[in-house]
Amino acid sequence: MEGVDHLADERKKAEFNVEAMKIVWAGSQHNLEVSNRISKLVADDPAFRKDDRTMLPRKELFKNTLRKAAYAWKRINELRLSEEEASKLRFYVDETAYTDLHWGMFIPAIKGQGTDEQQRKWLPLAYKMQIIGCYAQTELGHGSNVQGLETTATFDPHTDEFVIHSPTLTSSKWWPGGLGKVSTHAVTYARLIIDGKDHGVHGFIVQLRSLEDHRPLPGITVGDIGMKFGNGAYNTMDNGVLRFDHVRIPRNQMLMKVSQVTREGKYKQSDVPRQLVYGTMVYVRQRIVADASCYLSRAVCIATRYSAVRRQFGSQNGGPETQVIDYKTQQSRLFPLLASAYAFRFVGEWLEWLYTDVMQRLQANDFSTLPEAHACTAGLKSLTTSVTADGIEECRKLCGGHGYLCTSGLPELFAVYVPACTYEGDNIVLLLQVARFLMKTVSQIGTGKQPVGTIAYMGRIEHLMQCRCNVQRGFAELSADLVEAAVAHCQLIVVSKFIEKLQQDIPGEGVKQQLEALCGIYYLSLLHKHQGDFLATSYLTPKQSALANDQLRALYSKVRPNAIALVDAFNYSDHFLSSILGRYDGNVYPKLYEAAWKDPLNESVVPDGYHEYVRPLLKQQLHTARL
Ligand SMILES: CC/C=C\C/C=C\C/C=C\C/C=C\CCC(=O)SCCNC(=O)CCNC(=O)[C@H](O)C(C)(C)COP(=O)(O)OP(=O)(O)OC[C@H]1O[C@@H](n2cnc3c(N)ncnc32)[C@H](O)[C@@H]1OP(=O)(O)O
Ligand SMILES: Cc1cc2nc3c(=O)[nH]c(=O)nc-3n(C[C@H](O)[C@H](O)[C@H](O)COP(=O)(O)OP(=O)(O)OC[C@H]3O[C@@H](n4cnc5c(N)ncnc54)[C@H](O)[C@@H]3O)c2cc1C
Numbered sequence: 001m002e003g004v005d006h007l008a009d010e011r012k013k014a015e016f017n018v019e020a021m022k023i024v025w026a027g028s029q030h031n032l033e034v035s036n037r038i039s040k041l042v043a044d045d046p047a048f049r050k051d052d053r054t055m056l057p058r059k060e061l062f063k064n065t066l067r068k069a070a071y072a073w074k075r076i077n078e079l080r081l082s083e084e085e086a087s088k089l090r091f092y093v094d095e096t097a098y099t100d101l102h103w104g105m106f107i108p109a110i111k112g113q114g115t116d117e118q119q120r121k122w123l124p125l126a127y128k129m130q131i132i133g134c135y136a137q138t139e140l141g142h143g144s145n146v147q148g149l150e151t152t153a154t155f156d157p158h159t160d161e162f163v164i165h166s167p168t169l170t171s172s173k174w175w176p177g178g179l180g181k182v183s184t185h186a187v188t189y190a191r192l193i194i195d196g197k198d199h200g201v202h203g204f205i206v207q208l209r210s211l212e213d214h215r216p217l218p219g220i221t222v223g224d225i226g227m228k229f230g231n232g233a234y235n236t237m238d239n240g241v242l243r244f245d246h247v248r249i250p251r252n253q254m255l256m257k258v259s260q261v262t263r264e265g266k267y268k269q270s271d272v273p274r275q276l277v278y279g280t281m282v283y284v285r286q287r288i289v290a291d292a293s294c295y296l297s298r299a300v301c302i303a304t305r306y307s308a309v310r311r312q313f314g315s316q317n318g319g320p321e322t323q324v325i326d327y328k329t330q331q332s333r334l335f336p337l338l339a340s341a342y343a344f345r346f347v348g349e350w351l352e353w354l355y356t357d358v359m360q361r362l363q364a365n366d367f368s369t370l371p372e373a374h375a376c377t378a379g380l381k382s383l384t385t386s387v388t389a390d391g392i393e394e395c396r397k398l399c400g401g402h403g404y405l406c407t408s409g410l411p412e413l414f415a416v417y418v419p420a421c422t423y424e425g426d427n428i429v430l431l432l433q434v435a436r437f438l439m440k441t442v443s444q445i446g447t448g449k450q451p452v453g454t455i456a457y458m459g460r461i462e463h464l465m466q467c468r469c470n471v472q473r474g475f476a477e478l479s480a481d482l483v484e485a486a487v488a489h490c491q492l493i494v495v496s497k498f499i500e501k502l503q504q505d506i507p508g509e510g511v512k513q514q515l516e517a518l519c520g521i522y523y524l525s526l527l528h529k530h531q532g533d534f535l536a537t538s539y540l541t542p543k544q545s546a547l548a549n550d551q552l553r554a555l556y557s558k559v560r561p562n563a564i565a566l567v568d569a570f571n572y573s574d575h576f577l578s579s580i581l582g583r584y585d586g587n588v589y590p591k592l593y594e595a596a597w598k599d600p601l602n603e604s605v606v607p608d609g610y611h612e613y614v615r616p617l618l619k620q621q622l623h624t625a626r627l
Contacts, residue, residue, distance in 0.1 A: 006586030007564055010308050014565035020508020021569035024515070025297075025345060034088055035571060041079075042092040043575035047071050050094060050578055053232035054406045055600065062181070065236040069097050073129060091294075092576055096237045096416060098132065098178030104287065105280055106133030106178075109187040112279040113203050113255040122205060131211070134178040135280065136186040136242060141170025144429045146189070146278070149201050151244065153190035153254070157265045160251045164190060164206055166243040175423075179240025180224030184209045186242070187255070187280075192267070199267050202277060203255040206247065219247040230415025231406075273367055275374070282374060284424050285381040286355045290348035292384035295417045296391050297341040301567040302409055302582030303334055303395035308564055309586045310400070325563060331556040334398055336525035337391045338559070338566060339518040344384045346501040347494045351380055372453050375437035378430035379490040385420040386427055392417055399581055402588075407595045409579030428483060435482035438489060439475065454493050488530070495523045514566065517558045524552040 005011070026032035042048045048068060053061060072093055076086045090099060107126050110119060110133075125131045142148040150171030153162040166172055173179065179186065188206045192199040208220050216222050221243040228234045254261060258276045260268040307325035314322030324330050358373040396403040396410040403410050421427050441455050451458045475482065498519045506512045527534065527548050534540035540548070559566070574583055580591045601607065 002587070004585065004587065006588075007305060007308060007584075010564040011568070013561035015562055016510030016514045016565065017508040018565045018569055020511045021514070021566070022571050024506060024508070024511060025342075025569050025571065027349065032571070034085060038081075038085055038088040039092050039571075039573050039576060041075075042089060043573045045075075048093055048575075050575075051407075053095075053236070054412055056232070058227060058235055061232060061236060062238065065095055065097050066182070068093060068095060069099050072099075094576060094578070096177075096234050098134070098182040098238060100237070101134045101177040102126070102129070102132050102183070105135035105284060106183075106185070106187055108283050109135060109203060109280040110205070110255070112283065113187075113257050113277060115256050118205075118252070118255065118257075131185050131207075132178065132183050133185045133187065134176045134183040134240075136173045136176040136179060136206075137189040138173065138175045139170060140172045140174040140241075141168070143175065144426050146201055149189055149191060151188065151190040152193055153202065153204055154193040155195075155251070155261055155265050156248075157263075159248070160263060161248045162204060162251060162254060164188065164204065164244045164247045164249060166245070171243075173240070173242035174225060175239050176242070177237050177239050179208075179222065179242055180238030181240070182238055183240075184211055184214070188242075188244075189277075192254070192261070194261065194265050194267055197267075199259075200274070202259065204249060205253040205255065206244075206249055208242065217247070219245040221245070229418070230412065232412050233415035234419060272362070272365070273370060275370070276362070278374075281424060282377050283355065285377040285430075286348075286351045288420060288424055289344065289351050289377075289380045289384050292388040292420070293341055293344035293348055295413065295420075296337065296344060296384075296388040297567070297570045298572060298577060298582075299392040299395035299410060299413055300334070300338050300341050301570050301572055302577060302579045303398040303403075304338065304563050304567045305583070305586060306399050306402070306408075306581035306588065307334060309581075309588050325560070328553065328556065330398065331560065333394060335521050335556050335559055335563070337394060338563070339522040339525070340387055340391065341570075342515065342518050343494050343498045343522045344388070347380060347384075347497040350497045350500070351376060369453070371437060371440075372455070375434045376454060376493065378425060379434035379486055380493065381424060382421075382427035382430040382434075383487060383490040383494070389414070389418045389421050402581055402592065405580075405592070407579070407592065408581045409577060410581075412578075431483045431486040432479060434486035434489060435479065436475075438485060439482070454489075454496075457492070488533075491526055495519075495526070498522060514559070514562055517555050518566075520555045521552065521559065524548050524555065528552060 023029050023032050026035055048071075053064075056064060072089055075081075076089060079085075081089060087103070090103070107123065110122050110126065114122065122131075126133060137146065137149070139149055139151065141150065150166075150168055151173065152165050152167060152171075154165070155162055173186075173188065176183075176186065185205060185207050188204050189201050190204055192202045207217060208222055209216055221241075223241055224238050225241050228239070251261060251263070258270055258272055258274065260270070262268065304325070307330055308323055310324045311321035312324055325334070354369075354373055354376060358369050361367070361369060392410065392414045396408070396414065399408055399410065402408055406412060438455070438458070441451050441458050445451070445459065450456075498515075502512065502515055502519060506515065527540075527545075531540065531545045531548075535542065535545060568584075577583075580595060581588055583591065596602070
């Protein structure tokens with residue numbers, strides 16, 4: 001019934017202060033306040049309706065996204081929202097759009113790789129959205145292998161310009177978000193050619209479309225690459241294709257913080273690592289880790305609330321059937337994902353600190369932690385997106401048949417999230433980077449260079465020092481095993497940061513105890529999943545492994561009465577969750593039934609097509625029956 005909280009009894013079971021946990025999840029009282037205010041602003045505004053997305057044809061869907069982005073920008077300016085509040089508003093609008101790449105990559109690329117003079121020129125235009133930018137790196141033929149990109153930027157000393165060109169079909173830029181129909185400019189990555197010499201990949205600001213009539217400029221061929229996975233989902237984004245036919249740009253539009261080209265055509269490499277040209281990707285990867293905890297927590301919130309509402313089997317003497325959340329199989333699938341959502345939240349907070357620390361060190365020309373930052377951002381982006389994508393799908397399955405309905409919110413959540421395993425770096429390619437970092441660390445053990453930070457534990461690998469085995473032995477041959485080692489390394493970081501979080505002062509009655517239980521579930525479920533490795537290497541005895549499994553089950557029982565309160569602490573509105581199964585009030589069945597009749601297919605009792613295609617069949621069947 002309307003207005004009744006069908007989960008009230010569940011909420012009464014909570015053994016901790018939910019409001020205090022909301023602050024832990026938000027990161028601070030201030031963050032919680034801003035989230036509450038902006039979330040309500042979006043949820044209360046019908047202009048941000050999103051329950052129709054999966055039913056709109058693509059052109060209508062895309063125009064609707066443009067409308068929402070423009071309206072959001074209008075509200076941001078009307079309300080004079082800060083950058084933090086504006087970012088929160090785009091988060092709660094919950095629709096992938098060209099603005100993600102404008103704010104999330106185009107601007108960071110100029111800030112990270114542009115000189116002060118270039119920043120002064122381009123950032124004000126971008127912040128006022130007087131230009132709209134994208135990040136055009138990937139090509140039809142190369143994405144992972146950045147050094148394999150083919151687009152060229154050839155310096156012309158006669159005109160003090162670069163000539164940007166797409167020499168082959170495979171050099172066509174392909175995938176950049178916002179490129180297909182909206183962006184007026186791109187940070188484009190191309191091979192710098194001076195006097196016939198190839199200096200490798202560098203970033204260039206290139207205007208793509210007229211600011212007068214939005215038509216592509218001379219030499220520019222640009223469009224959308226077509227429909228992607230799922231209805232709605234990432235089809236609100238205009239991922240594009242772009243070709244250059246000898247497009248000329250001024251020399252000062254090469255991003256020159258990391259390296260420069262003088263008026264005379266002399267190439268100068270600053271005394272900074274060339275990998276800083278990859279800096280924007282590092283920035284986004286650390287953002288993606290925080291983003292993973294948001295997506296996973298949304299799916300877990302839906303599946304947990306529905307698991308408490310859903311009853312199936314187990315009725316005693318005509319009493320109520322059993323809540324499926326009480327089945328140990330449901331708990332063993334759901335609670336590790338709940339624990340992972342919290343774990344990823346905390347490792348995301350730490351990674352943001354690590355990234356900020358590296359950026360501050362770069363200011364002082366201290367590059368000592370850059371390799372660790374690359375390995376951590378690459379590895380944690382890979383780990384958290386893989387677990388989150390698989391976790392959203394598991395949450396769909398945890399909801400049985402109703403999880404497959406669009407009104408559950410889970411199919412679209414999966415479809416919009418799953419490319420995170422690929423964009424900003426294919427997850428395996430990134431894990432190979434971590435593996436390379438780990439092997440390099442091992443090769444340095446015994447040379448006097450003690451591992452520190454997240455690899456400090458490797459300093460204790462005595463046996464590797466003794467065998468002095470050839471660490472370069474067959475990297476390619478052993479790469480699948482090394483990827484597993486890289487995953488384990490990243491999981492250790494997540495566990496370590498969860499434990500470090502618990503060592504902080506965490507206010508609120510019962511809050512720390514709940515987080516300790518979730519931390520236990522996180523690492524014991526990993527232990528259970530990989531117990532073969534621990535047993536094979538004698539790190540665990542069979543008895544210890546059994547004890548760990550017993551403790552894991554005991555923790556499930558400890559979390560069970562708090563499950564609903566633990567997902568309430570995510571503080572998501574029904575609008576943001578956009579899920580009938582995940583409604584705060586648990587009023588699922590009436591709302592599912594109500595929603596079904598709103599489907600366009602039910603606008604007519606007899607469906608279009610009956611008379612052309614069904615009735616002749618039936619008539620034919622009737623005729624046969626008479627024979
Ligand atoms: C939703 C998210 C929320 C917020 C984010 C906001 C906005 C974005 C929104 C959504 C995202 C949407 C779309 C995503 C956009 C994209 O996908 S952009 C394109 C992304 N592309 C990639 O990630 C490409 C992946 N490939 C690479 O990173 C590199 O090519 C490579 C690292 C795999 C290999 O590069 P190479 O130059 O060949 O290097 P190498 O020979 O392997 O290594 C040489 C040494 O350099 C070190 N290194 C490599 N990369 C980095 C780095 N990024 N930083 C620092 N150091 C690096 C490497 O470790 C080697 O060091 P050694 O000491 O071992 O020599
Ligand atoms: C939704 C979406 C949005 C995107 N947005 C942008 C954007 O805004 N800007 C942009 O520039 N790009 C963007 N991209 C492109 C994205 O960054 C690339 O697709 C991504 O980096 C993967 O590269 P790839 O497609 O070349 O994959 P590939 O590297 O071709 O991967 C194919 C397979 O090869 C394997 N593989 C590749 N190299 C190795 C190796 N050395 N060893 C072992 N296995 C290997 C991979 O693991 C994978 O299994 C986007 C992509 C998507 C899906």
